[in-house]
Amino acid sequence: MTCQELDERLDGWVDGELDARAAAEVEAHLAACALCQERERRLRQLLAHAASLPRSLTPPRDLWPGIARRVERERSWSWAGGLQPWALAAAATVVVGLVAVLWTGRAPSAVRTVEIPAATPEARLAALPSVSDPVVAAAERDYEAAANALLEALQQRQAEIRPETLVAVRANLEVIDRALAEVREALVKNPSNPELNRMLVATHRKKVDVLRRVVRLSTAL
Amino acid sequence: MKRAAFVLAAVLAGPAWLAAETPVDQKRPAAPDAKVSIENLSGSVKVTGWNQAEVHVKGTLGEGAELSFDGPEQNLKIEVEAEHGNPMGVKSDLEVFVPTGSSVSIEGFQATISIAGVTGSVSAETVNGSITQAGPAKGVELQSVNGSIDVTKAGGRIQAEAVNGPVTIRDASGELEASTVNGKLLVTGGSYERAKLESVSGGVRFEAGLSPRATLGVESVSGTVDLFFPAAFGAEFSVSTFSGEIVNELGPAAEKASKWAPGKELAFTSGSGGARVTVETLSGAVNIRKK
Secondary structure (H helix, E strand, C coil): CCHHHHHHHHHHHHCCCCCHHHHHHHHHHHHHCHHHHHHHHHHHHHHHHHHHCCCCCCCCCCCHHHHHHHHHHHHHHHHCCCCCHHHHHHHHHCCEEEEEECCCCCCHHHCEEEEEECCCHHHHHHCCCCCCCHHHHHHHHHHHHHHHHHHHHHHHHHHHCCHHHHHHHHHHHHHHHHHHHHHHHHHHHCCCCHHHHHHHHHHHHHHHHHHHHHHHHHHCC | CHHHHHHHHHHHHHHHHHHHEEEEEEEEECCCCCEEEEECCEEEEEEEEECCCEEEEEEEEECCEEEEEECCCCEEEEEEEECCCCHHHCCEEEEEEEECCCEEEEECCEEEEEEECCCCCEEEEECCCCEEEECCCEEEEEEECCCCEEEECCEEEEEEEECCCCEEEEEEEEEEEEEECCCCEEEEEEEEEEEEEEECCCCEEEEEEEEEEEEEEEEECCCCEEEEECCCCCEEEEEEECCCCEEECCCCCCEECCCCCCCEEEEEEECCCCEEEEEEECCCCEEEEEC
16 A cells, blocks of 8 residues: 555544455554654544534624625625635735646647646635634645645646646636635634534545646656 | 448548557457556547456557557556657547456546446546446446546445546445535445545435445535435434535424524434434535435
8 A cells, every 4th residue: 555545545544434454454554654654643633623622602793694695795706707705815815827838839829828826825825714723724734735736746747738627627626715715704603613624624635635636647647 | 322432531531540540459368357457648448348368459549659568467557658749649549358357447637438347346547538337346446537427336345536527326335435526426226335425516416225234424515415215214314514404304304503603403313223324514405305
C-alpha cells in the first residue's frame, strides 16, 4: 500500500468502516510510515475535536432570517449567471491566472482561456466568512494550501490538456467552492455545530481529492 | 451503384484516414485470472471478458501513437504511447478482449471507458469521459471527474466517484461507496451490507435493498436525498438537516433541532430495527418514502 492509497482509505480507517483485509493493509502501512502516522493522528485529533463541540449554541439574537435572505439572494445571483458576493470579494484578492491555451496551428478564435485561482490560502480564506473554531480554521488553511499547490501543478501542465477538460475541472471546482461558501454561511449561524464543521472539512477534502486526481493523471502523460 | 458510391467515398476519405490512424490487432496468451493493465490517455477503451486464454487488442491508434503490449501471462500491460509531440492530442480507440476471470485496471485522461463481462476486480479512472461497468466483477473502483459512471451487477467492494457526472449503480451488492459533486447519484436494485453515499450539490436517490444489519450513510450539502424502503423495513434512522426539509413516510415527523436555527432532526426505529440509516444535509431536503 502506498501513502496515497492509505490517504484514500484514512477516513474509512478512523471511522472503523474498512473490511478486515483493508484494515490490515492500513495497519501494516501505518506501522512502517511515520508520515502517515502523523496524518492519522491529525485526522483523529480533528474528528475528536469536532465531536466534542456542542451541537448548538444559543446566539444573542435570531440571526437566521438575515442569513436566509442572503443565501436566497446569492442563490438567485448564482442561478442568473452572476457572481456571488464572496466570489467578487475573492476575485478582488486573488490573482486570477488567465492562461491562453494555444494549440499549434489554430486560428485566434480557437484560443481558450482558463482561469486558475492562484491566491495564497490566507487571502482566499480571508475573503470568506470566518470560521471561529481554531482547529477547524487550521485544517482549512492546510487544505487550501494543498489545493493551491495542486492548482500550481495543474497550471504547469495545462498547455498539454484539452481546453474543454480544463474548463470542466474549473467548473467543478467552482461547484465545490460554492458549497464551501454555503457551509461557511451556515457556520455563521451555528459556529460550533460539529456536523457543519465536519461537512466543511469534508468539502475541502473533496476539492483536494479532485485536484489531486487531475494532477496525478495529467502528470502520468 | 451503391458499391461505386462506397468506393468513391473510401477514395476521398482514404488519405486523411490513413494519415491519422493506424489499425492494431495483437494477441498474447493470458492466464485465466490474469492482471491486465491498460493505459490510453485519449480516445476510448472497451474491455470485454471472453472464454479464451488470451488477450486480444484491436482498434486504431492516433497519428504518431504506438502500442506497447507485453508482459507474462499473469500480468499483461497495454499502453498507448506517443512517439513525439503532445500525447493528449493523440486519440486512440482500443477494444480489448480478456479472459473472464481477469482483473482489469484502466487509466485514461480524456478517454471513455467501458468494461463488460469481467469477473475479477475492475479499476478505471479518467478525467474527461464516462466509465461503464457491467457484469459480476468482484471489487470495482471507478473514478471520473467530468463524466458519468455506471455500474451494473458488480459485487464486493464498489467505489464509484464522479465530480460533474451522474453516478448510477444498478443491481449490485456488497459494500458501496459512491460520491459525486454536481451529478445525480442513483442506487437502484440489488442489496448492500454497507453503503456510503455523498454529494455536494447533486441529488441522491437510493431505492435498493439493505441486509438486516446493514448501514446506510448519506451526506449532501445542498442536494435532495430521496430514500425508498419497503413498508416493513427494519432500521434505526437518524436524519438531520441544517436548513432543509424532512419528509418521512415510515414514521414520525421531524422536529426542529434548535429554537434558534431552522434545522430539523429525526430519529426513529422502523419495524424491528436492525439496519442503521443516517442522513445529513446542509440545505438539501430529505425524503424517506415507502416503496
